[in-house]
Amino acid sequence: MKTFILFLLCIYSSISFSQQFTKQEIAKYESQAKNVTIIRDKWGIPHIYGKTDADAVFGLLYAQCEDDFKRVEMNALENLGRKSEVTGERDLYNDLQMRLIYDSVAAIKEYKTSPLWFKTLLDASADAVNFYLYKHPEIKPGALQRFKPWYQLMRTNGSISATNTGGITATKTGDFYPAKTVTKKPLAMADEPIKENFKNISGSNGLAVAPSKTKNKNAILYINPHVTFYFRSEVHMTSEEGLNVYGAVTWGQFFIFQGFNAHCGWMHTSGDADLADVYEEKIVNKTSYRYNNVLRSLRRKNISISYKKEDKQIKESFATYSTHHGPVMAGDNEKWFSLRENNRSLKGLMQSWLRTKAKSFNDFKATMNMRSNTSDNTVYADDQGNIAYWHGNFIPKRDPKYDWNKPVDGSMTATEWKGIHELEEIVHVYNPPTGWIQNCNSTPFTVSGNASPNKKDYPLYMAPDGENARGINAIKLLSNENNITLDKMIETGYNTHLAAFDILLPSLFEAYEEQKKDFSKNTTLAEAIEILKAWNRNSSTSSVATTLAIEWATRLMLFPPQSDEERADDIVRFTTLTKHIGAAQKLSYLTDVINSLGSNFGNWRVQWGDINRYQRLTADLQQKFDDTKPSYAVGMASSTWGCLPSFSSAKPADSKLRYGVNGNSFVAAVEFGKKVKAKSIVTGGAGMDPSSKHFLDQTPGYINGKFKDVLFYKDDVLKHVERKYHPGE
Secondary structure, eight states: OHHHHHHHHHHHHHHHHHTTSOHHHHHHHHHHHTTEEEEEETTOOEEEEESSHHHHHHHHHHHHHHHHHHHHHHHHHHHHTOTHHHHOGGGHHHHHHHHHHOOHHHHHHHHHHSOHHHHHHHHHHHHHHHHHHHHOTTOOOSSOSSOOGGGGGGOOOOOTTOOOOTTOOHHHHHHHSOOSSOSSOSOOOOOOOTTSOOOOSOEEEEEEEOGGGBTTSOEEEEEEEEEETTSEEEEEEEETTSOEEEEEEETTOSSOSEEEESSEEEEEEEOOOOOOEEEEEOEETTTEEEETTEEEEOEEEEEEEEEEETTEEEEEEEEEEEETTEEEEEEOSSOEEEEEOOOOOHHHHHHHHHGGGOOSHHHHHHHHTTOOOOSEEEEEEETTSOEEEESOSOOBOOOTTSOTTSOEETTSGGGSOOOBOOGGGSSEEESOTTOEEEESSSOGGGTTGGGSOOGGGSOGGGOOOOOOHHHHHHHHHHHHOOSBOHHHHHHHHTOOBOTHHHHHHHHHHHHHHHHGGGGTTOHHHHHHHHHHHHOOSBOOTTOHHHHHHHHHHHHHTTSOOOSHHHHHOHHHHHHHHHHHSOHHHHHHHHHHHHHHHHHHHSOSOOOHHHHEEEOOOOOOSSOOOOTTSOOEEOOOOOGGGTOSSOEEEEOOTTOSSEEEEEEEOSEEEEEESSSEEEEEEOSSOSOOSTTSTTSSTTHHHHHHTOOEEOOOSHHHHGGGEEEEEOTTO
16 A cells, blocks of 8 residues: 555656646657767767757756756756755855846846857757756756746856955855854855955866877867866767767756867867946945945845755845945945856857857857956867967956055046956967967966067956966977977876975975984984985876875965065965074974874875875765775875865864875867867866766776767767667656
């Protein structure tokens, strides 16, 4: 009897859920699905073939839902400012920031007024997710029972750092708009100065070499984003309307963010070009603000947010303010700070799509000239041998006499934006005579060696970025290499030299020489110093020196930066640490490392691969780690130290080992000859289900830099078919 009742409940649940879609909608979904073929190759990667671009979008979103609906939904919820409906009060103030910045009313209006050809893409993206939910009633969404096409317009950039808050943290916003139903701050985030060289934890490497530097006389592009693991998936989209693009897509979006087509490729790196500004407003009685000596009324808006608490949804209401600059994001009784930004736009989303169909350098420049990319730099290469770099894209014109790195006076016309910089006005380089381009989230003024742009030719706000250890490493490698092949480019991209220690370690050795009389009986310290002196400063699984150096330098970095220059420039930061930390303290840190390793492992001579591990146990959005479960030794290290193939690992509270959480994700090397030839790798594997054979099948290649061949042409795809089907089958 119980079995029968459960059976009836399952049927009722299925019928009830499917009833949210009308017969007409279902017929529409099924009709479009017939125009789409999905081929899963031997690695589980989806190759989408559609009659139209909209069909390809439909197939892509359906395939994404098959792989990981939770990530698709969670990204949509984050963009809508509704994440806390699922995750609880810890994301309440993040949601509030999103609601303050992203205007759903404007997104709906833009959807309604978008060109018909583009609206079909937006419709297809939502229809595919809804069709998936209809076909899979066993899937229980966290909050979104139906997806709407305008959702895509809430996040029009695929970057992990797509939302620019001007450096105002969610904690700062929560301090200004405290929740009434929350007794303590839901976020344990460190307070930071507002608008002071806010640096994102994620980064990327983009490398391009011209035919003059390659063996086959073709341009080669290296695509190497550093993001949280599994942030994007590897896909291939084609249509009979000229679409044929391969690369990485952010879950829930319908355009390939990092990738290539038959003619050109693009890699985005995050940077510090000033795209948003914080204004210090002169508030009067919390009702008005002063502008050009005239009082203007503050605009008010009530924002209601629901968040999950146990098994209930708690509603929190915020009375928010804005000026003509934008929403008030932070402040206190004396100062209020508003934000001017351009985080989302129809034009920005169209640019993200149109670049995937560019067929030439001029085509690509035309998409760049839309100037609506609001978070990234771009490294480019094509089949005509062109290579190029743009530092940012959407950059407002400003009066350079003001320090735009900090809040500016919002009470006068002088600090208003003066329009948008033309494409040729932003920092860029086309076909440099050096034959190479690199950007590793570093200054654009070393992007091509001695052929780089001149810093004096640009306002400071356009490129305040400093140098970093990866940039130094990339410059050295590309300057000295010739006859580069696809495999050689991958080898370069997997170079593990830690240039930070070329700066940091000599000061430690000097400290030891200065103090060694005081440590004459400490033979262990002397041995550790000798190990570090003999080290080639390349990280590897068998290296004890890597363990000692990184654990030691991590302690050095606890000293906070003392200047804007130090915050912006890692090389200045490392140099400052060597000068300002005394000899005794440096040696004390190394002694602490030795003692800590000995206590945890019984021997301080611990090889890097013994503690630096890659582990993937579940499909959870928040990864869990377990020292007793299988894991893999990794020789790579964090990009902070100069390792080009970044692998940022952290030690959970209950663990002795470090586990990777951020770094290399989708990585590809692409050669643009008469036919495109490419190789790629992803973190772990394309499968998002632990039971999938593709959950870990790319792990050895990922760790060792042994990439798989990309199946770009259909003839090659058909030789490696694992499954071929229409959405819904």
